[in-house]
Amino acid sequence: MTFTAAPPLAGSIAVPGDKSISHRSLMLSALAVGESRIEGLLEGEDVLATAAAMRAMGADIGRDDGGIWHVHGVGVGGLLQPQTALEMGNSGTSTRLLMGLIASHAITATFTGDASLSKRPMARVTEPLSRMGASFTASPGERLPLTMRGLCPAVPLDYRLPVASAQVKSAILLAGLNAPGVTRIVEPIPTRDHSERMLRGFGAELNVETQSDGTRIITLRGEAELRPQSIMVPGDPSSAAFPIVAALLVPGSRITIMNVGLNATRAGLIELLRAMGGDILIENPREVGGEPVGDLIVGASSLKGIEPDPALAPSMIDEYPVAFIAAALAEGRSVFRGLEELRVKESDRLTTMAEGLRAIGVTVEELEDGVVIEGSGGALLAGGGPIATKLDHRIAMSFAVAGLVSRSGVTIDDMRPVATSFPGFTALLRSLGAMA
């Protein structure tokens, strides 16, 4: 598919539900006794993989004609032995969080995934979960396919996170839910806190203490009883990132994006783009279902190159690919560092982005832990392709945005991965006036 230079983007849109919150809504609802109700669930392939796995372990999950999801849970400790392998597709979050859930149940499960997921490291979760008593037989390099056996009762863990990862933190918390006693996690660099908020919302006894240096200490009392909830999932800021950058870059644009999640642990991209000179207004700030939300008004802007603080990384980890596109149109050089984690996402996002940017005429240097990008100062990019997306939805959507500010268009080799996190992406861009 080819995305070509767009006229000014205009209109009001909403993006699909938050992927991180959607996964957690299904998992926690499946552990509550009684019926939970989820509105705004992301119906992307990654979340549907989580739904299928929770069904395979005993939860009753359905969707009504109004698009509301209803989950009848089995109770903490009540998950059943799945009869077939759990097929995780492209989804790292499903895989790692479900490993945590299973770790404290006496069940055996096999995890499989697509070619991208099968390359991603799992030691970061199998190591702490082994200390809680689970056992793993993984493919070489501690990768999928992998079979695990949980232990009940599991051993509660006291653990300092060696990597800034909400997936690792959440896997341990989910395992701790069914372990007798207190699970304690020391998080030196804060990451998205949806698990903590939602666990508390479901009635778990969870405490967070923030120390003067920013380290968070999270304690969770196990053998919790979760109460069913009615959940409203806000729009995904990681999906909103694409129309935000598109509207900043396409001259003359002005758009509104309604109901975007603005949790501070996720809002790093907005901070970065504003520091580059981006015109982004937040209207109607409010709280929905325990999460801060607002409407964004984004106007075309002349951006300046930047050297962002690497400490921003966890709060915009999935947004770097599209931030690199913004940098490619900015005035001057941008230097991004401290991003080694991008090498273990759906693709190696530093290499994939550097190769793709070069293919469309951008001067870019790849570093061990980042990239240096020379901006065009607002001039259209040359364009080209086909861009190799390597089963990575965020690469596909980032280069689609680049196509809207290119002379000859940008061709994407495969748009199918977009369905993992952002069904309707191309139609939504078209509704704003973009050309695809």
Ligand SMILES: O=C(O)C1=C[C@@H](OP(=O)(O)O)[C@@H](O)[C@H](O)C1
């Ligand atoms: O917990 C989550 O929902 C996620 C955490 C992040 O991964 P890491 O924990 O590996 O950084 C992020 O990249 C992913 O898209 C979703």
Ligand SMILES: C=C(OP(=O)(O)O)C(=O)O
């Ligand atoms: C890294 C991502 O997801 P996951 O780890 O769930 O595959 C992402 O959505 O960018």
